[in-house]
Amino acid sequence: MQLSPNQQDNEQTFSEEEKGNQLFPVFVKLNKLHTLLIGAGNIGLEKLRAIINNSNRAKITIVAEMILPEVYELIKDYPQIKIKQKSFDVDDLNDIDIVFAATNNQILNEEIRAVTHEKGLLINVADKPELCDFYLGSIVQKGDLKIAISTNGKSPTIAKRLKQILNEGLPAELDATLQNMSALRNTLNGDFTAKVKKLNKVTESLVNPRKNFFEANIKWLIWLAAILLLGTAGITLWNTEPEFQTFFINIDPLFYWFLGAGFVFALIDGAIGMSYGVTSASFSLAMGLPPASASMAIHISEVMSNGIAGWMHYKMGNVNWKLFKILIIPAIIGAVLGAYILSSLEHYSSYVKPVVAVYTLFLGGVILMKAFNIKRKKAEHKIKKIGLLGFVGGFIDAAFGGGWGSIVLSSLIAGGRHPLFSLGTVKISRFFIATLSSLTFFTMLGGKHWEAVLGLIIGSAIASPIAAKVSNKISAKTIMVAVGIIVMLVSLRSVVLFILKLF
Template sequence: MTLLPEDSNLTEVKPAEALGNQLFPVFLKLNNLHTVLVGGGNVGLEKLTALLQNSPVAAVTIISKDFLPAVHTLVATYPLVNVVQKSFTDTDLDSADIVIAATNDSDLNKYIRQSAHDRKLLINVADKPELCDFYLGSIVQKGDLKIGISTNGKSPTIAKRLKEVLGEALPADLDITLQQMNEVRNTLSGDFTHKVKELNRVTAVLIGGQKPPSNKNLKLLVWGTSIAFLLIAIAALWYKEPAFRDYVETISPMFYYFLGAGFLFALIDGAIGMSYGVTSTTFSLSMGIPPASASMGVHLSEIMSNGIAGWMHYRMGNVNWKLFKLLLLPGVVGAVTGAYLLSSLEHYAQYTKPVISVYTLILGFVILSKAISINRKRTGGKIKKISLLGLGGGFIDAVGGGGWGSIVLSTLIAGGRHPRFSLGTVKLSRFFIALMGSLTFITMLNSSHWDAVAGLVIGSALASPVAARISNKISAKAIMFSVAVIVILISIRSIINFLIKVI
């Protein structure tokens, strides 16, 4: 038995017969090697595609008497690929470093293998594991990160399925983390032991260990802005709104209704990243609150709840800062514009209310469609016009009292962005958008529904820390189905009641 040092990360070496897959994984620098591929049919095309996808500057010579047109189409954009239309001879391997046999002639494949071995070359023979010196495994790639998958030649189908699963599970932003870690590594000084300790400390967050250092400036900005705004808003409303002073003195039962509703809607929103605005607005309209006042209540409550949730997501490393910057300013502009327009129409609430109900009905179906397709593979490219998405999302959210999550978050995820980073970014940007929209509503309105507003504010704030923690622990599909059905039914009820009154 081999004795190993106590700090070794190696396990005891077992006899060969006790092992299963005895393959040793390696990654070849094909750009420094000459690969000879024999075969120009479907199998040859498949092998060539795999080589070029992983090593676009690989030097490859492909030899065959006949070629599929797709082979010529593929190699047209790869100048280092040389196509030779001829029968194979063993001298074709004189300059080779690695060989792949992909013909449909088993005798020819065996001859190619013998020629390769005569020259001490490694060879892969397509669909013949027993003749192979190495396998071309399935590859999962995220930028500079590559993961090779091998089934020891037993089942290429399983390898491909695992490739699909890992490809969807690993976030595209993982390459950003890899590049950042490389930068951290390059800045470290000291001996090897010190560098290892520092890298262990930085990467501990990836497995739920030590958290990254807090950004005190951002923390002070979020909490300071929230507290200062609430104090200013309370003072201004106390002197401006007699109804607000009356509310403080006498608590209305409406407060408790909205307190529970705000808490429940914030929990749902934390689990699926959307629907707080649409559920709160739908509930407010059903309770007789005018559209502009309902939207104001939603935005006021979202200042505290999204500030807390955004901070929690920041602490968990769920914020994409580049995406945050692209969403923030256009979202604020859209929210202020929408809030101003809706507040100007407050006197026509009996007409705007059914319009908003139609909007919430549409959002209900949007959420339902997302619930149906939540597990489907996304094939669309990433959304490029992020600023335009933020502008439209902010405007519609202010006019309809909700939709930022339903529109912006769902669009980002449908476009291929990672759900967790999209959720954290949308939550943090929502804090500032809700803040500016609320200031616009307060300036424009003289509302008398402060019991509902206060209930939403306190209820959602109480739920926010819990909601951020459970965002990855609850079945989003079941919740989305439930929310969609409730929103659709209540919106239809509101529209029918309006039509009855008109008729």
């Protein structure tokens, strides 16, 4: 079939419109224009909020037959916004510069678009990209800085996700930098080229920021801390524990048990990204280790793995250093304090064990909830007491053998923090917490139960390179359900045995 010349023109135009993103980004001064919003239901309310959030001095006329009470509540502090409760007619376009159609009547929206174009005006039709002359993108704002994100109408969800990433990644202090740059710009003399060179030089640090000593040497600091910890522990054991020198001749069976346990628990952790602490703690208590010795074994075995994981997240740019600085000091204080108190109660381990068992019983339930995707209601605002969260997380992690990720990471994400940056920050923080709590345990307890410690270290190290392959072979939900049930049963057993001893 041969196309007519008119059809050929239409076909060519359509293909050109579909080829690439043809949008030209602009920032409109709505406070200088007169805006017409048609519709005041849920859709109209959403558009009105978007306009006011970005231009709270915009002059808006709202035309609608039905008006939500929330609309009246929203505009009560904006006297420049007027409401006409009536049906739309062409005369409403008089003295208007830009139009938003937000009705749920498709036929009416198309009629509004037609008469709007006759008047030579631009229009945005809610949820109908093909009828729009312009789109409303997702907005990231830091003071006077605004970044608009558009996906050419293809996926608003992607735009919202990018907004989350930029909101988390761009510091609030950027607005102060912007104000300083504005002041500097007003003081510069010379021609345009000279001004540009000077401003480029001043802003070079935004593109190539200078790293402080800690950020620039994080890899070596992690390795140094891990080697010092493990070296100190090895030398101390060699000089103070005669049995350690003949260990490889007369190997204690306890070593084999913890070697296998460390291997299995590390595989589980690699497959589902959690539960190493709670599974190790439950197993250690079941094997007769006092809570302090169990927590020491867990934290020493985690030093190297968390150091490597933290460094990898750093290399991938997943660490929020501002969040890290707020989190790390209170977390270390909490972890050292928890390790000190738990070590001081070593003589009362028979009473501490059931407390730890109740805690691991709770964490087992948390794992089951995650397996079946049972979620708590997401917080509307970001959690603000980061220091307190770090202290509590560090204390519980050291005092009860685990829980840093379960408490801190889940709280940050539930509180609105970006999951990727939260994970990277929590992982690198965990390394320093594990290192300092391990040193505290070792200082207080010496080389007690070193067979279990060594077994967990070697077992988890062997499992690390295998864990990724295992995660691709076994269903994560299956593993989480199994782990949750096993941890709860083992923990419940410890609680029941304690109750029976009392009676």
